Amino acid sequence: MIVLAVAVVGAAAVGIAPSHVAGVLTLSILGFMIALFYVLSSAPDLALTQLTVETLVLVLFLLVLDKLPAFYGEVPLSRTLRDGVLAAGVGVTVFVTVLVATAASPNDVIAEFLIERAPVPETHDPIMLDFGGGGNIVNVILVDFRAFDTMGEISVVAMAALSVLTLIAMRGRGESS
Numbered sequence: 001m002i003v004l005a006v007a008v009v010g011a012a013a014v015g016i017a018p019s020h021v022a023g024v025l026t027l028s029i030l031g032f033m034i035a036l037f038y039v040l041s042s043a044p045d046l047a048l049t050q051l052t053v054e055t056l057v058l059v060l061f062l063l064v065l066d067k068l069p070a071f072y073g074e075v076p077l078s079r080t081l082r083d084g085v086l087a088a089g090v091g092v093t094v095f096v097t098v099l100v101a102t103a104a105s106p107n108d109v110i111a112e113f114l115i116e117r118a119p120v121p122e123t124h125d126p127i128m129l130d131f132g133g134g135g136n137i138v139n140v141i142l143v144d145f146r147a148f149d150t151m152g153e154i155s156v157v158a159m160a161a162l163s164v165l166t167l168i169a170m171r172g173r174g175e176s177s
Contacts, residue, residue, distance in 0.1 A: 003040065007033040024061045028054060045150055052157045059164050 010029030017023035031054030038047035 003033050003036050020065045021062065024058065024065060028058045031057070045154070048154060049157060052154070052161055056157070056161050056164055 007030050010026050010033065013026040013029070014023050017026055031050065035047045035050040035054065038044070038050055
């Protein structure tokens, strides 16, 4: 509940942020709260990936904002209204798509068909506990059975983050433009 409250406060703070940089920083609170949610949901691999990606995106946003002009000029009201309607349309479309996608439930006929042709063991607990060492099937698959794959994915994201840090350090020394 606290994580959700902090995420909502962070989202509200974006709208009242006094500058673009403050807006990006407060927006990143949402990403870090998602990572904390993954930790609380016993998914440390997702939390590490979310933290790395959120930090990388935060750095990229700040680098882009550094190149933007301080003042854009006056924007016509018609353009503002058009952009608002377009943004609202995209938001409603995404919202409805998520609702429809998550409300789907499998048909009992399909479930029975699959169970008859590919029976599921009575319980997965012995397999997960004996071979995987855990009770959460997602974590067991990611950490034990697909450990090298997960390690590879995390290392790719880590390398991207290190590349961005290197570019920032080079920029600070005047080595790149």
